[in-house]
Amino acid sequence: MHQPDRIVRLKTVLSRTGLSRSTIYRKIVEGTFPAQIKISLNGAGWRESDIDRWVADPVRWRPLNEFDFDD
Secondary structure: OOOOOOEEOHHHHHHHHOOOHHHHHHHHHHOOOOOOEEOOOOOEEEEHHHHHHHHHOOOOOOOOOOOOOOO
16 A cells, blocks of 8 residues: 655755755755645645655756656
8 A cells, every 4th residue: 555645844854855944945946856835824845755756866856747657
């Protein structure tokens, strides 16, 4: 059975990546880091699978498109 994707918050992303907050947001704008998803009116987080993919290969990471399959 497939596990549901967890949503992780900024503190976890900072710890997992070793990047600073400003670097994360700069990389999001550049398209070289996963974008946040809105989880409530004032809250946002990242899909854990997106962060895992970035950590595994930060240089070649690109957003998945509708034709990519990530199992």
